[in-house]
Each structure stands twice: as C-alpha cells, then as structure tokens.
Amino acid sequence: MGYEQDLIAKAQSRSAVMGVIGLGYVGLPLAVELAEAGYRVLGFDVTARVVEGINAGRSHVQDVPTERLGKLVKAGKISATTDLSRLREPDCIAICVPTPLSKTRDPDVSYISAATDSVAKTIRPGQVVILQSTTYPGTTREMLLPALERGGLKVGKDFFLAFSPERVDPGNPRFNTRNTPKIVGGVTPACTKVVTALYGPAIETLVGVSSPEAAELVKLLENTFRAVNIGLVNEMAIVCDKLGVDVWEVIEAANTKPFGFMKFTPGPGVGGHCIPLDPHYLAWKMRSLNYRTRFIELAGEINSEMPEYWVEKVVSALNDRGKAARGSTVLVLGVAYKKDIDDLRESPALDIIRLLERLGAKVQYHDPFIPELHEDGVALKSSPLTAETLRAADCVMIVTDHTTLDYAMVQRESRALVDTRHAVAGRPGAR
Ligand SMILES: NC(=O)c1ccc[n+]([C@@H]2O[C@H](COP(=O)([O-])OP(=O)(O)OC[C@H]3O[C@@H](n4cnc5c(N)ncnc54)[C@H](O)[C@@H]3O)[C@@H](O)[C@H]2O)c1
Numbered sequence: 519m520g521y522e523q524d525l526i527a528k529a530q531s532r533s534a535v536m537g538v539i540g541l542g543y544v545g546l547p548l549a550v551e552l553a554e555a556g557y558r559v560l561g562f563d564v565t566a567r568v569v570e571g572i573n574a575g576r577s578h579v580q581d582v583p584t585e586r587l588g589k590l591v592k593a594g595k596i597s598a599t600t601d602l603s604r605l606r607e608p609d610c611i612a613i614c615v616p617t618p619l620s621k622t623r624d625p626d627v628s629y630i631s632a633a634t635d636s637v638a639k640t641i642r643p644g645q646v647v648i649l650q651s652t653t654y655p656g657t658t659r660e661m662l663l664p665a666l667e668r669g670g671l672k673v674g675k676d677f678f679l680a681f682s683p684e685r686v687d688p689g690n691p692r693f694n695t696r697n698t699p700k701i702v703g704g705v706t707p708a709c710t711k712v713v714t715a716l717y718g719p720a721i722e723t724l725v726g727v728s729s730p731e732a733a734e735l736v737k738l739l740e741n742t743f744r745a746v747n748i749g750l751v752n753e754m755a756i757v758c759d760k761l762g763v764d765v766w767e768v769i770e771a772a773n774t775k776p777f778g779f780m781k782f783t784p785g786p787g788v789g790g791h792c793i794p795l796d797p798h799y800l801a802w803k804m805r806s807l808n809y810r811t812r813f814i815e816l817a818g819e820i821n822s823e824m825p826e827y828w829v830e831k832v833v834s835a836l837n838d839r840g841k842a843a844r845g846s847t848v849l850v851l852g853v854a855y856k857k858d859i860d861d862l863r864e865s866p867a868l869d870i871i872r873l874l875e876r877l878g879a880k881v882q883y884h885d886p887f888i889p890e891l892h893e894d895g896v897a898l899k900s901s902p903l904t905a906e907t908l909r910a911a912d913c914v915m916i917v918t919d920h921t922t923l924d925y926a927m928v929q930r931e932s933r934a935l936v937d938t939r940h941a942v943a944g945r946p947g948a949r
Pocket of ligand 1: 539540541542543544545562563564565568614615616617629632633650651652653684685686687688791792
C-alpha cells in the first residue's frame with residue numbers, strides 16, 4: 519500500500535497521530551478538534567509555559583475551556599512537548615506559528631522558517647505537512663517544499679504538503695474550527711486528497727483548491743476584503759460626520775437591501791493578528807513584482823488614522839465643557855481589539871491611549887477581559903466600572919463594545935461621552 523492509501527486508512531481508523539506546531543489561538547483549538555474526532559494529538563511549542571499548562575490540562579486560549587482540554591489531556595488524547603526532535607512521531611503536522619510584521623512592516627516569516635527547519639530535520643516517508651499560518655503567496659512552494667525535499671523525499675509520493683489557511687474567529691459563538699469550512703491547497707492532487715481525508719473527521723466542510731498559492735491567496739483576499747470594506751465604512755463615518763448625518767442610520771437603512779450590500783461598521787480602527795497585518799503580506803509580495811496594491815494602501819491609511827480622528831472627538835467634547843485635554847481624566851472603556859475577547863494585539867485602543875497621554879490627559883481604562891496593560895510604554899491597571907469612576911472622568915470613551923458593560927449606566931453617569939462603536943443608544947460620536 520502506498521503512503522497515500524495508508525494515510526487515508528489511518529484517517530478512517532483515527533489511528534493517525536496528529537502533530538500541531540504552535541499551540542496558540544489557532545493551534546490549540548485545532549488540536550482539541552482533532553482529539554475530539556478520535557485522533558491522538560501531540561502538540562509542539564517553544565514556550566515551556568504553554569506546554570506545561572496544556573499538559574496540566576489548563577487552557578490559555580479563551581475559546582478552549584479548561585474543562586474541555588482537561589478531559590482530553592486526562593484521556594491521553596492530547597499531550598504537548600517543547601522537544602521538536604519528536605516531530606518524527608506524528609503522521610501529520612500542522613504548522614500554526616505566528617506571522618507578524620517586522621518593524622519596517624515587512625513580512626516576518628522567521629517563525630515559519632524555524633518550524634520548517636525543525637520538520638525538515640526529522641521528516642520521514644509517509645508524513646504530511648500542512649502550513650496554516652497566514653503568509654504571502656508562494657511561501658509553501660518556495661520556502662517549505664525545497665527544505666522538506668532536501669533529504670531526497672519526493673512530494674506527493676513520499677510525503678505530502680499543503681497550505682490550509684486558518685479562519686478561526688476568536689470569541690465567535692456560532693462559528694468555530696469545526697464548523698467553519700476549511701480550504702486545502704496541496705502541492706499535488708494527492709496532497710489535497712490526503713489532507714482532506716485526515717481533517718475530514720474533525721472539520722465539517724473541506725474545500726479543495728488547485729494549488730497552495732490559491733489557498734494562500736484565499737486567506738489574503740478574505741482579510742483584504744475586510745480591511746478595504748472597514749476602510750470604506752470608516753471613511754463614510756467621516757463623510758457623514760462632516761455632512762451632519764448619522765452614519766449608523768445610513769448603514770442600517772442600506773442593510774435593508776437584500777442583495778448587493780454587506781454590512782460593515784465603523785470604529786476606532788482595526789486590530790488583531792489578521793486585518794491590520796495580512797494585507798501587507800500581499801502588498802509586500804506584489805511590490806517585489808513591481809505592482810502597487812492601491813486598495814490595500816488606502817484602506818490601511820484610513821484605518822490607521824481612525825485613532826486620531828476619535829481622539830480629536832475627545833478633545834472637542836472636553837472643549838465643549840471648557841476643558842483642555844491636558845490634565846483632564848479620560849476613561850477608556852474596552853481595550854481589547856474587538857468585543858468579548860482578551861486579545862490586545864494591534865488594538866487601536868493602544869494608539870488612542872498613547873495619543874491621549876501625549877496630549878497630557880490622565881488616562882484610565884476599564885476592560886473586564888484585560889486586568890493590566892503593559893504595552894510599548896503604556897502601563898495601566900483596569901479600573902472598576904462604577905458610577906463613581908464614570909462621574910470622576912472628564913470624558914468617557916467607548917473604544918471596544920464588550921457585551922457585558924452596563925451601557926445605560928455609562929450613558930447616565932458620564933459627563934461627556936465619545937462612542938466609537940455606537941454602543942449606547944442614540945446618536946454616535948461626542949455629546
Ligand atoms: N488569532 C487569530 O485569530 C488568527 C486567525 C486566523 C489566522 N491566524 C494566523 O495563524 C497563525 C498563528 O496565529 P496565533 O494567533 O495562533 O498565534 P499565537 O501567538 O497565539 O500562537 C503561536 C504559538 O506558536 C509558538 N511558536 C512560535 N514559534 C514556534 C516554533 N518555531 N516552534 C514551535 N512553536 C512555536 C508560540 O510560542 C505560540 O504559542 C498566524 O499566522 C496568524 O496570522 C490567526
């Protein structure tokens with residue numbers, strides 16, 4: 519029996535051992551789904567704290583309850599290690615390591631490169647490697663393939679390689695790793711077939727595409743689509759503000775059109791590991807081909823200017839009360855990059871706090887998910903949200919609209935309120 523049939527049989531019997539490199543927001547939920555589907559999962563991470571936590575059955579990822587993980591660890595279905603030489607053990611290895619941007623906003627694929635090197639050192643015939651980290655088109659074929667074939671193994675025959683982008687939306691109560699359709703782009707048709715067979719028991723819908731480049735671009739199209747549409751609706755918010763029209767009324771009314779319109783909402787800018795970063799991967803790749811991706815640049819420009827726009831609203835709200843920003847207390851509500859999650863990465867709240875501090879304002883914040891803030895020069899502790907703290911602030915600013923905040927109290931008790939998310943009823947913006 520060839521490796522292809524062997525792996526498909528191992529998927530059917532769930533006897534394949536599944537490896538996951540990088541046990542963060544993406545890797546841990548995947549490991550849990552694979553284990554619940556019946557596989558034994560071996561997780562790899564370079565961070566000892568992450569590995570120790572998982573082996574003790576403790577989850578550090580909000581979407582994976584400790585109880586759910588604990589059961590799988592206890593049953594021997596999931597274990598984790600920092601020992602990358604054990605990468606020989608799994609039949610299938612999913613790479614879920616970070617892909618940030620460098621200081622100069624260029625792709626930083628050093629984590630993918632390190633993980634690939636680890637796999638290349640131990641690769642054996644019959645293994646499957648799936649890259650899930652978001653990256654520029656060409657990474658799988660240009661970076662992983664030569665490294666994995668270095669020892670003489672042939673892709674599609676001796677081992678299998680695919681790109682399968684991650685679509686997880688942390689905090690989404692409806693869509694998770696299992697019920698979000700997953701794209702698979704193998705280097706050869708056999709690669710797509712084997713990955714589809716292995717992921718089939720854990721993921722409800724798998725969508726094959728003809729190449730890893732197509733799969734890489736699917737992810738970049740999805741996130742560029744969001745970045746551009748958020749940029750458009752943010753510009754529309756500025757337009758409406760200048761015209762004295764309520765942008766939210768316009769959006770809601772437009773959204774009654776049953777076709778040809780998709781609702782996006784304005785806000786303080788974009789955050790998280792994906793929307794502010796991923797389009798730059800594509801822009802960077804295209805620059806190397808002498809093409810400028812204008813939509814990406816423009817959306818990035820507008821979205822990154824939103825913190826300044828909203829800080830100006832605070833300054834103007836304070837001015838209306840005869841106060842200067844310098845010396846005023848501003849209470850920021852919500853600092854996570856989106857509602858109901860504990861992730862601060864690239865959050866526009868950080869820019870807003872820095873801008874306010876630069877103006878001399880005394881900034882406090884409240885976020886039920888983030889008890890302390892230690893980021894690039896910002897060091898604060900979450901204040902309790904009470905009528906007193908609200909009344910004590912010269913201006914309250916809603917940056918992230920967490921569901922559990924008492925917005926009626928916020929509206930009642932704030933002396934001045936700037937609402938970047940339309941979280942309280944009535945007109946948005948300063949009053
Ligand atoms: N977080 C999301 O919502 C999301 C959604 C879709 C796609 N993605 C993409 O998925 C990828 C992973 O993102 P994440 O949010 O899970 O990151 P994360 O930072 O939460 O987790 C990554 C983990 O990888 C580990 N790691 C780093 N280098 C390693 C190495 N060489 N070997 C083993 N472990 C290593 C880190 O210690 C960390 O625990 C990124 O490319 C990201 O763009 C993320």
